[in-house]
Amino acid sequence: MAQLWGGRFTKETDQLVYNFNASISFDQKFYRQDIEGSMAHVRMLGKQGILTEDEAAAIVTELKKILSEIEAGTLEIAAQFEDIHSFVEAKLIERLGEAGKKLHTGRSRNDQVALDMRMYVRMEVRQTDALLKELLETLLGIMKAHTETIMPGFTHLQKAQPVTLAHHMGAYFEMFKRDRQRMRDIYERMNYCPLGSGALAGTTYPLDRDDTARALGFYGPSLNSMDGVSDRDYVIEYLSALSTVMMHLSRFSEEVIIWNSNEYQFVEIDDGYSTGSSIMPQKKNPDIAELVRGKAGRVYGALFSLLTTMKGIPLAYNKDMQEDKELTFDAIDTAKGCLALFNGMLATIRFHKEQMRKSAALGFTNATDAADYLVNHGVPFRDAHGVIGKLVLYCIEKNCSIDDLTLEELQAVSPVFEADIYDAVSMETCVNKRLTIGAPGKAAMEQVIQKEEEYLASSVFPAEEWEEALLHGE
Ligand code: ARG
Numbered sequence: 001m002a003q004l005w006g007g008r009f010t011k012e013t014d015q016l017v018y019n020f021n022a023s024i025s026f027d028q029k030f031y032r033q034d035i036e037g038s039m040a041h042v043r044m045l046g047k048q049g050i051l052t053e054d055e056a057a058a059i060v061t062e063l064k065k066i067l068s069e070i071e072a073g074t075l076e077i078a079a080q081f082e083d084i085h086s087f088v089e090a091k092l093i094e095r096l097g098e099a100g101k102k103l104h105t106g107r108s109r110n111d112q113v114a115l116d117m118r119m120y121v122r123m124e125v126r127q128t129d130a131l132l133k134e135l136l137e138t139l140l141g142i143m144k145a146h147t148e149t150i151m152p153g154f155t156h157l158q159k160a161q162p163v164t165l166a167h168h169m170g171a172y173f174e175m176f177k178r179d180r181q182r183m184r185d186i187y188e189r190m191n192y193c194p195l196g197s198g199a200l201a202g203t204t205y206p207l208d209r210d211d212t213a214r215a216l217g218f219y220g221p222s223l224n225s226m227d228g229v230s231d232r233d234y235v236i237e238y239l240s241a242l243s244t245v246m247m248h249l250s251r252f253s254e255e256v257i258i259w260n261s262n263e264y265q266f267v268e269i270d271d272g273y274s275t276g277s278s279i280m281p282q283k284k285n286p287d288i289a290e291l292v293r294g295k296a297g298r299v300y301g302a303l304f305s306l307l308t309t310m311k312g313i314p315l316a317y318n319k320d321m322q323e324d325k326e327l328t329f330d331a332i333d334t335a336k337g338c339l340a341l342f343n344g345m346l347a348t349i350r351f352h353k354e355q356m357r358k359s360a361a362l363g364f365t366n367a368t369d370a371a372d373y374l375v376n377h378g379v380p381f382r383d384a385h386g387v388i389g390k391l392v393l394y395c396i397e398k399n400c401s402i403d404d405l406t407l408e409e410l411q412a413v414s415p416v417f418e419a420d421i422y423d424a425v426s427m428e429t430c431v432n433k434r435l436t437i438g439a440p441g442k443a444a445m446e447q448v449i450q451k452e453e454e455y456l457a458s459s460v461f462p463a464e465e466w467e468e469a470l471l472h473g474e
Helices: 015-021 024-047 053-072 084-102 109-145 165-190 209-215 225-230 233-259 287-310 319-324 326-348 353-361 367-376 381-398 407-413 427-432 442-457 466-472
Strands: 150-155 158-164
Touching: 024 053, 024 084, 024 109, 024 209, 024 326, 024 466, 053 084, 084 109, 109 165, 109 225, 109 233, 109 326, 109 442, 150 165, 150 353, 150 427, 158 165, 158 353, 158 427, 165 233, 165 442, 209 466, 233 287, 233 326, 287 319, 287 326, 319 326, 353 427, 367 381, 381 407, 427 442
Parallel strands: none
Antiparallel strands: 150 158
8 A cells, every 4th residue: 555645644544445445447547648747747847946957857757767668568557556646656756766756746636637637538539539530531432432322211210202322321421520529629628727726726836837738738727726626527528429429329320230131131241340140050240230339328327427426516626526537438448449340340331222222212202202293283282292192002002113103094193194204203313303402412412522521631620749849848
């Protein structure tokens, strides 16, 4: 047991209490952010004359070594320390002696952990954005290749009107695009530095909070020290955005599972992304899509857990807030894993164009267009709706499609029909006459694809140069 705060205690902590309290098993995940934060803090202490320049330089050099040794695997983060902060400080003191003991001047673990978590989440927000971008690139590739691939569009999981595969994929493109925007919004709000908030009330040392904020890539220091150590709403926002990503992935997975079924056969998931059955030799199961769908619940769980943890905590820091980490880390790893796997599955999936087209042609998906034909020839829409309804009933009895009927059969229901009806209700016409922006018609779709290409070429996050300067500058 190695504790930073033993001074006022006369008894050793009970082992169970120690284990219950310790966080090193999970907060070691942000060792890098912890060390970087300490480097910026100590440099600033040196510049402000709170430590001598030599002391600050010695500490920074040693912190860099500790970082590279952890990264190289030659320094193991030992479980007997209470948390990552204690571990790094203890190593520093072990190696530097007196100078190492000055690292924590003008700082509390409360603002330290607030900083570490914020920097860790900030990094993950960017990485989530990058994974979303990769998925969008895959989607755009499919969209470009399939502006003429006709498939049924559904409402109530009943065939409704024909669309194209490009259009269907384009719907997911918009969802994941908004997910990226959410990442950007979160970044914008969270990018203020809590370091210097102290335990809750700032410090009496003349810290330069602008300096540390800048050195760590923040827009500036946070403006209230109690809020600085207590704010976790950016984690909640991120978990909420991740939950939305998972909800989108889950809906998409559900469709892939349906499309991959024997009944639909719209797609075939690649062998590399499928699994077999231990008993049924014929089986090829969409387990990856099912797992992605299932894991959505786990990410929602993290969101609800943290919302509940935070709801009754008085200001400022309370130990409850240590619970912000484990489930968040799990949710991040889960969501990122799902994004990467789903993208791989989508990039290798085979689309059965013929099967999709056949399915679109067989489900009266052109009934709206048949009604519109009558409207264009002067029949009021409500009457046209009724006429086509009767026609559909007739076709169901005959087990055929509207365009299989002879002109005589059509005219028996409405004399308005002429020979051009067949062209008017062909799948191609139904799709390509839908040309308002956002509709599946090829020309409209091509305009959208052009816009999406421009969007993907523009970068979303500000360039990140602080880390290079912090680790390798001066
Ligand atoms: N492990 C703690 C956490 O995650 C670090 C902060 C501890 N501060 C304190 N005053 N006990 O919140």
